[in-house]
Amino acid sequence: SAVISQKPSRDICQRGTSLTIQCQVDSQVTMMFWYRQQPGQSLTLIATANQGSEATYESGFVIDKFPISRPNLTFSTLTVSNMSPEDSSIYLCSVVAGYTYEQYFGPGTRLTVT
Amino acid sequence: AQSVTQPDIHITVSEGASLELRCNYSYGATPYLFWYVQSPGQGLQLLLKYFSGDTLVQGIKGFEAEFKRSQSSFNLRKPSVHWSDAAEYFCAVGGSSNTGKLIFGQGTTLQVKP
Numbered sequence: 001s002a003v004i005s006q007k008p009s010r011d012i013c014q015r016g017t018s019l020t021i022q023c024q025v026d027s028q029v030t031m032m033f034w035y036r037q038q039p040g041q042s043l044t045l046i047a048t049a050n051q052g053s054e055a056t057y058e059s060g061f062v063i064d065k066f067p068i069s070r071p072n073l074t075f076s077t078l079t080v081s082n083m084s085p086e087d088s089s090i091y092l093c094s095v096v097a098g099y100t101y102e103q104y105f106g107p108g109t110r111l112t113v114t
Numbered sequence: 115a116q117s118v119t120q121p122d123i124h125i126t127v128s129e130g131a132s133l134e135l136r137c138n139y140s141y142g143a144t145p146y147l148f149w150y151v152q153s154p155g156q157g158l159q160l161l162l163k164y165f166s167g168d169t170l171v172q173g174i175k176g177f178e179a180e181f182k183r184s185q186s187s188f189n190l191r192k193p194s195v196h197w198s199d200a201a202e203y204f205c206a207v208g209g210s211s212n213t214g215k216l217i218f219g220q221g222t223t224l225q226v227k228p
Binding site: 001030031033041042043044045048092094096101102103104105106107108 | 146148150156157158159160163165204208213214215216217218219220221
């Protein structure tokens with residue numbers, strides 16, 4: 001398995017501002033992902049964070065709103081831009097370590113937009 | 115379309131009773147199936163997975179799940195529930211195409227009565 005940390009663990013932000021969430025893994029991983037969990041809902045994949053290239057976004061998510069970086073095999077950031085109250089969610093990063101297809105999740109970042 | 119359905123939104127069982135959480139999937143290729151648990155304020159923890167082979171898989175915390183291809187199901191079971199099992203349970207499906215993407219069900223909230 002992999003040990004994943006996220007910063008910040010929670011934040012309260014004003015609408016119109018941006019927040020960058022960091023995801024750090026204790027070992028090199030092949031795949032990293034970002035998910036959103038809206039209040040009382042299940043998880044929805046935002047994008048696949050590709051090392052050294054642009055992220056691959058799922059339908060309904062765009063780079064201008066959720067820019068993602070992945071400069072190396074252990075670190076990624078997700079920015080939530082121009083926030084509105086509808087962006088209030090838990091944002092989780094996940095990784096697939098090696099070729100096991102097992103996917104492990106970080107503790108999440110709880111974002112509240114006022 | 116690929117999807118995961120967890121028919122039971124909320125289940126209540128008495129401590130010591132047996133538990134079965136249902137999961138049905140729709141997936142065009144060979145499915146990789148997972149169960150995750152999310153305790154209040156916590157991230158997701160992988161309980162067990164099915165990739166191939168024996169259709170009855172054992173996981174952590176005394177959980178097991180059975181893959182039934184004919185019924186497109188992957189139900190989670192535990193013979194005797196403990197109060198600490200109260201949490202949200204998510205079934206997820208991924209593919210053998212090595213994209214790593216997971217599709218999650220809506221989740222089942224488990225409440226345990228003393």
